[in-house]
Amino acid sequence: MFRFNQMGFKSTWNKTNFGYRTGMASPRQIAMIRTLWRKFTQNQGDDSSLGKWLQGKFNVSSVRFLDSQTAHKVCGALKKMAEKRARHDESVIVGGQQ
Secondary structure (H helix, E strand, O other): OHHHHHOOOOOOHHHHHOOOOOOEOOHHHHHHHHHHHHHHOOOOOOHHHHHHHHHHHHOOOOHHHOEHHHHHHHHHHHHHHHHHHHHHHHHHHHHHHO
């Protein structure tokens, strides 16, 4: 990375995943939350809509303010929501073909 920096490369990794911060959501948790949000919203959701959902459900306005424990809860909630939507979408498809 040192050589890349010398050549002018600027990484955006810390800007999108906020790096490693003690007590806060890890970059892996943040990436998982964003992936699950996109899956749940069928690629229509962005960080703004995710922030609004987080504010309503967890009283946190953005993924950057999530602590590690809350991030774990958010992942669990989003997984359940995505699974429920997938089951619903399957039943609509099957029901529509009959």
